[in-house]
Amino acid sequence: MTVFQPNSLNEALELLNGHPEATLLSGGTDLMVGVNFGRFRPSAVVSLNRIDSLKGCELIDGGATLRIGSGVTYAALMASEVASLAPALVEAARTVGSPQIRNAATIGGNLGTCSPAGDTLPVLSALGADIEIASIGGTRLVAFDDFMVGPKRSCLEAGECVIAVRVPVRSxxxxxxxxxxxxxxxxxxxxxxxxxxxxxxxxxxxxxxxxxxxxxxxxxxxxxxxxxxxxxxxxxxxxxxxxxxxxxxxxxxxxxxxxxxxxxxxxxxxxxxxxxxxxxxxxxxxxxxxxxx
Ligand SMILES: Cc1cc2nc3c(=O)[nH]c(=O)nc-3n(C[C@H](O)[C@H](O)[C@H](O)COP(=O)(O)OP(=O)(O)OC[C@H]3O[C@@H](n4cnc5c(N)ncnc54)[C@H](O)[C@@H]3O)c2cc1C
The missing domain is CATH 3.30.390.50 (CO dehydrogenase flavoprotein, C-terminal domain)
Structure with a gap:
């Protein structure tokens, strides 16, 4: 198995484009379970762990929208003052796995797996979140309800990667x-x-x-x-x-x-x-x- 460890988003997108068979890796708490149980044997992996630009939470649109990078872990979400503007998401994060899982697992990975049982997903739906998707062709925004198209199925196409979620700040x-x-x-x-x-x-x-x-x-x-x-x-x-x-x-x-x-x-x-x-x-x-x- 070839493991690529890009340091920037552009580098990751170039790798995905050049290796359409490659699988994305964030915290590995879903992916590695599949690998360890022999259910999944990716020939190439693109790890997103070294890309700092995916790991931040910020307010945009003059404070109307919370933008959470896909590489933000549940532990980071729980600790973020900005993320406290989406308290239901923080509550969901608190229920995921154990401290070890919450230190590694990311919101991008929850979207990548797209399980109907994923804990952040009902919150993203109820809050009317948009998912920010990137490829070498550019970025697109998709409403969460259009992103998830079936059990463990999303609208992501080859060469695409979730880079952030945009959550409206609700009163x-x-x-x-x-x-x-x-x-x-x-x-x-x-x-x-x-x-x-x-x-x-x-x-x-x-x-x-x-x-x-x-x-x-x-x-x-x-x-x-x-x-x-x-x-x-x-x-x-x-x-x-x-x-x-x-x-x-x-x-x-x-x-x-x-x-x-x-x-x-x-x-x-x-x-x-x-x-x-x-x-x-x-x-x-x-x-x-x-x-x-
Ligand atoms: C012991 C244990 C307990 C768990 N408990 C819970 C729980 O309570 N609630 C819950 O919801 N989940 C739980 N999970 C599942 C898992 O932790 C979550 O789904 C987590 O959010 C996955 O994130 P990750 O970063 O580890 O993803 P990874 O394992 O790295 O990736 C998961 C999938 O998403 C893809 N992917 C990763 N990053 C991206 C990206 N940026 N864009 C597009 N695709 C991407 C990968 O290719 C892979 O298919 C648990 C898992 C374990 C092992």
């Missing part, structure tokens, strides 16, 4: 929740991101591991959007209505399968429960105080 509240077979070091049975955007008065849900791609729950979003006093930051729906109306609307948006991690039935139930819990967290008195403060 209001956002959160992430996950169910697994244990409390830590676990791939999601299902995961949910919830974004209540005060400026647009919209609620967006990202549901992971309950379909071939990340799903949204537009009927549940519409239902709750009309039951929020956006100025006062109060949820007007009663706990009973959330249980009998909102929760089933979320569950019915799921298209899960039975697999070694869980049953379809449990997954559909659990996404409804997680979304309802996130809804109640969004309208806790301390959130209201912060927004009014």
């Amino acid at each position: 209001g509240w956002q959160g992430f929740a996950k169910v697994g077979t244990r409390n830590a070091m676990v791939i999601a049975i299902c995961n949910v991101a919830f974004v209540a955007d005060r400026n647009s008065e919209r609620v967006t849900l990202g549901l992971g591991s309950v379909g071939p791609t990340i799903l949204n729950a537009p009927d549940a979003s519409k239902w709750i959007e009309t039951r929020i006093d956006w100025q006062d930051w109060t949820c007007l729906a009663s706990p009973d209505e959330i249980l009998t109306e909102f929760r089933p609307l979320v569950s019915s948006a799921a298209r899960p399968i039975d697999d070694h991690r869980s049953t379809a039935h449990y997954r559909a139930h659990a996404v409804g429960v997680l979304a309802s819990r996130l809804l109640s967290r969004a309208f806790q008195p301390e959130v209201r105080e912060r927004l009014h403060g």
Whole structure:
């Protein structure tokens, strides 16, 4: 196996162009598992680890957008003051693997693998993130919902590489929740991101591991959007209505399968429960105080 270790993005893109059979390597926490288990034998690897320009978080568009380099690890995301403007993404990062995994694994690798269970992906969908893709031909921006086209399938073409994600900075509240077979070091049975955007008065849900791609729950979003006093930051729906109306609307948006991690039935139930819990967290008195403060 030939391993290339470029020091710049241009060098990496030239290598990818010249070696279309090459596989990208970031933290290796997905790729090397496949190699070690003999499931995957790349003939050439282009490592992105020495490219510092992929490792930063910055605010762009006059502070309206958070740009996160594809080589940013989960540990770096959790430590970044700028990334705290996307708290749901930081919450998701905190649930990934163990400290060792979070020190090596990157957001670019989560997108490269494109698993429906990837923890950052429901957040990127719910926040309306764009993915920045580069090749020697230039760069293009793709909405996350167009980037992920199937289970472990993205719209990336040969010679292309994810270089950053662009996340709109939202006002209001956002959160992430996950169910697994244990409390830590676990791939999601299902995961949910919830974004209540005060400026647009919209609620967006990202549901992971309950379909071939990340799903949204537009009927549940519409239902709750009309039951929020956006100025006062109060949820007007009663706990009973959330249980009998909102929760089933979320569950019915799921298209899960039975697999070694869980049953379809449990997954559909659990996404409804997680979304309802996130809804109640969004309208806790301390959130209201912060927004009014
Ligand atoms: C013990 C363990 C626990 C884990 N727990 C979780 C978890 O809780 N939640 C979760 O979501 N994941 C988990 N994972 C999976 C993995 O850590 C994540 O998917 C991680 O984000 C992968 O990032 P990486 O940098 O290690 O990617 P790599 O392994 O380097 O690459 C993964 C894939 O993406 C491609 N790729 C890498 N970089 C790019 C790029 N810039 N552009 C395009 N393609 C690229 C590679 O070619 C490869 O196909 C776990 C893995 C392990 C081993």
